[in-house]
Amino acid sequence: MKEVFFLVRKEILLEWRQRYAISGILLYLTSSVFLVYMALGTAGGADLSQAPDTWIAIFWIVMLFTAVNAIARSFIQESRGLRLYHYIIASPVSIILSRVIYNTLLMLLLVFAGIPVFMLVLGNPIQNVPLFALTAFLGALGFSAAFTMISAIASHAGNAGTLMAILGFPVILPLLLLLIKVSQATVLSAVPEQTNGQIFNLLAIIMISLSTSILLFPYLWRAN
Template sequence: MTKMIWNMPIPSIPLRMEKREENRTLQFIETMTLTTSYHIFVKEFVSEFRTRYALNALLMFVVTTLSIILFSIGKESPTQDILSGTLWIVIFFSAMSGLSRTFVAEEERGTSMTLRLLVNSSSVYIGKLLYNFILILFLSLIIAVSYLLFINEFEVKSYEIFWITIFLGSAGLASASTILAAIIAKANTKGTLFPVLAFPILLPLLLTCINATKLSTEGAFLTEAVKEFQILISFTVVMVATSFLVFDFVWKD
């Protein structure tokens, strides 16, 4: 039964049944299934843990930016508003330096062609989206925990709002940056282009996240932050749906 659910084709372009053939080692999988997406997801993790390049670089990035903030604060006591802003600056820029890796590495290694031959684009998109989401969630959890530990002035009064914001904010960041990473992987200047393209798109998300974080430092009740959560969820849903529709054009280009 569970196997049936895993292999159930998800409606995508083109909708055809999977061919049942014995001994298929390299065969194009036409339908998008959760299995293929899951395999892409696992592949990302395996190739990441082979070198641990992105992970190490990102952790160092987090340490560096946090210590810069600590140095610049010094003995001053900034307001909660400024501190909740800087938290999201750190998360945004570490997302910007980390999330573009998934597609850029594929182009650099020259493996994107093989992937294009083997699986359909929707599976690639879902797999990479999940990987990006897990990566950015892990990162922002580390950032949030170390932020709470090292910056004493930053006091969160309602933790449930804070953690839900971190979770939904990571989902939103991953949803918008996956498609943008796919776009910049095809461009000539990859490094600088990503934040330039991402900033105007991610701004509604960031402003809402900063607002929600402010609410959590003010000790608001969970019901007061519902409006912010609705915006974050709708942003993520809109981004994932649109990217799912247009990803094929970018990937097959």
């Protein structure tokens, strides 16, 4: 447990020392939102506060692409030497756990930076802010749980960037659909009764990808 804590701290420290990477990903997010704004503006109107379904779909799609790009860095853009060093000093379970925790923190930052930008540029259809915050939190957790493992898988192959998207999108889809479903409840002032079950399903999916990651990562790690 202490190992995990130190590894997470190491990741944050490294990130802090090269701040351009995180500002790069924040800029990626902002320019994607702006791209959507311009595209919708040309198509007839960028205020989506009256079209919550479109708002939610675009929000999660942009978050998905941001997550792929942000989390791809965790294993793919790592030098072989550094990987071998980690292999020697830490157990695989604490490596994957620390990466998932770190990526969750990163995704939380990105998601909660993305929400105000979205609301500013595309209007605000969200009525139930606490529920949407909970959904966003679960989304950040789910994206990092699934994509951290996918990034570790893709890092072993050639053209890892493309492969990350190919491998990740079908795996992430149930999570994405559930996130959109739960988000649709947040545009209403009252919470529909099926939302509880959907949140439970969301948690179950996250638990599945987390536990399979922890179970399978040691085998992947040995392939170094």
